[in-house]
Amino acid sequence: MDRIRVAVNGYGVIGKRVADAVRLQDDMTLAGVADIVDDYRLQVAARAGLAVHAATPQAEAPMRAAGIAVAGGLAELLAQSDVVVDCTPKKVAAINKGVYEAAGLKAIFHGGESHALTGHSFVAQANYASALGRSSTRVVSCNTTSIVRTLGALRTAGLLKRARGTLIRRASDPWEAHAEGIVNTVVPEKVIPSHQGPDARTVLPDLDVVTIAVKAAHNSSHLHTWWVELTRPATRDEVLAAFQAAPRIAFVRSSDGIVALNSTVELARRHVGGGAVGGRAGRRRRPGVLHLPGLQPGNRDPGNHRRDPGSDRHRDGPREVHREDRCLAGSAARFPALTQQGLEGSQWPLT
Numbered sequence: 001m002d003r004i005r006v007a008v009n010g011y012g013v014i015g016k017r018v019a020d021a022v023r024l025q026d027d028m029t030l031a032g033v034a035d036i037v038d039d040y041r042l043q044v045a046a047r048a049g050l051a052v053h054a055a056t057p058q059a060e061a062p063m064r065a066a067g068i069a070v071a072g073g074l075a076e077l078l079a080q081s082d083v084v085v086d087c088t089p090k091k092v093a094a095i096n097k098g099v100y101e102a103a104g105l106k107a108i109f110h111g112g113e114s115h116a117l118t119g120h121s122f123v124a125q126a127n128y129a130s131a132l133g134r135s136s137t138r139v140v141s142c143n144t145t146s147i148v149r150t151l152g153a154l155r156t157a158g159l160l161k162r163a164r165g166t167l168i169r170r171a172s173d174p175w176e177a178h179a180e181g182i183v184n185t186v187v188p189e190k191v192i193p194s195h196q197g198p199d200a201r202t203v204l205p206d207l208d209v210v211t212i213a214v215k216a217a218h219n220s221s222h223l224h225t226w227w228v229e230l231t232r233p234a235t236r237d238e239v240l241a242a243f244q245a246a247p248r249i250a251f252v253r254s255s256d257g258i259v260a261l262n263s264t265v266e267l268a269r270r271h272v273g274g275g276a277v278g279g280r281a282g283r284r285r286r287p288g289v290l291h292l293p294g295l296q297p298g299n300r301d302p303g304n305h306r307r308d309p310g311s312d313r314h315r316d317g318p319r320e321v322h323r324e325d326r327c328l329a330g331s332a333a334r335f336p337a338l339t340q341q342g343l344e345g346s347q348w349p350l351t
């Protein structure tokens with residue numbers, strides 16, 4: 001079977017994860033990565049054997065001076081690829097879209113770009129089918145992905161009436177904590193609703209969801225708290241079953257020591273991450289109303305980037321989601337209770 005050749009343009013927080021995830025897939029090969037910087041991140045990539053390309057002509061000489069064996073320019077990388085995942089910062093990707101189109105390449109963009117850039121926003125378990133055959137899509141942000149996964153699971157079970165959530169966002173990505181970030185404060189976003197709720201509706205248009213967001217003085221991960229009104233009174237088991245039936249939602253229990261963001265992140269470092277739902281998620285405050293604490297350990301959704309480059313091979317969305325998870329699950333074997341498969345044979349009964 002021919003492997004899909006994937007280019008990653010922009011090797012930062014997201015690009016590195018996408019590249020790592022692509023290398024774990026059994027039907028993809030990483031054609032190479034491109035960037036404009038020459039610092040330790042790209043130096044490590046080159047030493048790890050990745051084909052590092054200079055995304056602009058100006059970037060090449062400094063990269064070489066930094067000891068990076070530059071494999072070529074962006075055009076060469078695109079010529080060796082079937083699909084490109086653009087992981088450049090906000091607004092840069094929009095400029096790149098024309099370059100990919102000119103190269104005749106399918107392209108995947110990220111949450112920093114607007115829905116209008118591609119006209120399609122993507123979360124694998126929610127709308128895989130409508131992405132098939134498209135020339136481009138946008139993988140929504142980690143916060144929006146989490147909303148779609150968790151509320152989408154309740155919606156699929158016919159339980160979701162409406163949801164109102166507060167998103168407690170991390171102040172910065174860990175790698176740039178020296179340059180960005182806030183100390184000893186919480187900064188509310190001025191606009192209500194915050195963009196994540198409307199963004200979730202670019203994937204699931206009928207979600208009745210409103211979010212507000214604050215930025216807090218930590219950088220481990222985001223935390224979502226939800227007030228969810230159900231369509232009818234439901235038992236805790238029914239609610240848990242709705243989450244269990246959805247892929248890419250992991251369960252954690254505070255009695256196992258997973259009591260806050262830091263322990264969730266520590267756990268995720270031993271495991272391929274996803275949305276995590278707190279163990280008391282099913283406690284009902286009044287009939288039909290669910291209080292749902294959800295932890296979202298940053299953007300750990302690289303496996304969402306599979307795209308059909310034109311063949312019929314990848315038409316079955318649920319199967320492809322499962323296959324990706326299997327490829328990514330090497331480290332999860334050490335923590336089986338956190339995988340969907342692990343839940344079925346879990347040593348942590350969900351009581």
Ligand SMILES: NC(=O)c1ccc[n+]([C@@H]2O[C@H](COP(=O)([O-])OP(=O)(O)OC[C@H]3O[C@@H](n4cnc5c(N)ncnc54)[C@H](O)[C@@H]3O)[C@@H](O)[C@H]2O)c1
Pocket residue numbers: 009010011012013014015034035036037055056087088089090092110111112113140141142143173298299
């Ligand atoms: N960091 C997150 O947790 C997160 C979460 C959700 C979505 N996103 C989205 O993912 C995208 C990438 O974000 P990130 O956090 O990885 O950014 P980042 O700043 O960590 O990485 C971007 C990389 O692109 C490189 N770059 C800049 N200009 C370039 C160009 N012209 N050509 C090629 N490379 C270029 C930068 O040098 C950097 O290495 C954005 O759309 C962002 O909104 C990020």
